[in-house]
Amino acid sequence: MTSRARGFTLIELLLAISILAIIAVLGWRGLDSIVRSRETLTAGMDQSRGLQLAFAQMQSDCENMADGPLLRNRAFLQAEDNRITLVRMVLGENQPTRLQVVSYRVVDGVLTRRESASTRELTQLDGLWQAALSDTDPAAAVALQAGVQNMVMRFWVPTANSGVSVVSNAGGWRPAAGALTAGAPGVTVLPTGLEVSMTQQGLEIPMVKSFLLGAL
Template sequence: MKNARGFTLVELLVAITVLAIVAVMGWRGLDGIVRSREQLTQNMEQTRGIQLTFAQLQSDLEQIADKNLLRQRQNILADNTRLVFIRTVLAENAASQLQVVSYQIREGVLLRRESAQTRDLVQLDALWQSAIGDGGAQDGVALQGAVDAMAVRVWEAGGWKAPGNSQPVATPPPAGGGPNPPVAPQTEGPTGLEISLSIQGQPAPLIKVFLLGAV
């Protein structure tokens, strides 16, 4: 009986080489699947964050305070890094109050901050000054990361334009403690607002249009 013939060294090297190639191809495929899953998860989290951000903005802007209620005061201010406005807070079985809300980009993160609620216009002026002066912005709630810039336009008088950046003007008290002077009639304010967010990794900015005030 002849002895059984084993594998030669060359045959073993060929088999090992084939197995190594198969293993590398399998690892690359698995690595590609893992990377794709991670990217998909990241994109889903980013999309979810943007949706929540826009939903919060819509809820806030629906309650933006009317200029007539503010007696000539500015009710909205915006530039490429922030959006500040005054909204009306409606509570059940309680009188409505005013509140300053700000959205600001700090170190690539979009933060939302809200002031204390008040019915005193003098106190409201102080809260507004604090908000536009960046006071307390560090305690804001993070809404969206990887934000490069924010652009805002308002729809007013039949066209898009940048919102006014003047500070609120308080009505001066009457001399001698007499009755308050008459308030000048207000022109129609903005009825819509367009927000554009530039997100890292997105080829184009994300744009959303909101109606100002409850419909």
């Protein structure tokens, strides 16, 4: 008696195909989730890297900030929400010290930096300072980072000795407001640090960096 080989029935084939289809869909969803997570992580890392580079440039500018005696009691730093304007020294090898106005702005979600022409003339510096404050400086602004929601600053004010007039009544972090001018009447202690907080769009926790003012 001959035996006949038994094959798969139609129901068994349909069941196997259905199982394979379910496995394929689950695998595709898992792979798609991994790809999306990787893209989001890469974008976040790119933004963080961009902000770190912007902070590095700010640190260089703050370290080279011009002091009061050099400016003869002129303003050297003005910070407010989404705006920083400062005067920095330009130090070249075998070159005299020159002064330059640098401004940081957050406009339409983009952090930009603009630097003026360098000069040794204080009267020319006054014009460069006013042009920076009014955003009429003809120098081109360089985009440092996109996707910035806001930029907030604070000053570190050291504790003064008894009987000494200071910018603030006590030491500690204070919201940045107005311009800092060395030698201004009634002010003998100025902030020694600047804290910058930048929040990326879509995030709630800001990236914070503190700088010494005039460390060099």
